[in-house]
Amino acid sequence: EMFTPECFKWCPNVRIVLDCTKIPCDIPKNMEKQKATYSSYKSQNTLKYDVGMAVNGCISHCSPAFPGCTSDRAIVEHTGIILNYFQEIWF
Numbered sequence: 402e403m404f405t406p407e408c409f410k411w412c413p414n415v416r417i418v419l420d421c422t423k424i425p426c427d428i429p430k431n432m433e434k435q436k437a438t439y440s441s442y443k444s445q446n447t448l449k450y451d452v453g454m455a456v457n458g459c460i461s462h463c464s465p466a467f468p469g470c471t472s473d474r475a476i477v478e479h480t481g482i483i484l485n486y487f488q489e490i491w492f
Contacts, residue, residue: 409456417461418454419482421473423447437468451476 409415426448429435438446453462464480470483477483 405456406458416454418456419451419462419477421449421451421476423449423469426469434468437470440469443469449476451480451482453482472480 428446448466448484451464455461
């Protein structure tokens, strides 16, 4: 708690902040991979990662790369980060 930033003091149980982020990548030659990595939101081919950061600013989780069209929910479910984290707390 001594290292918790002021903005997290109101929610002392927060241990990790998760966010999925897209990073541009080269256009794959394979058409299926090209389709899977294309992001209409970014208008380019991307890879997507789920990154977890502890409240002290340290990166505590980074998923493998997923095609840019993968939903945030699918990535979080696939990595099991939430299930693993809650098992540590409750079991």
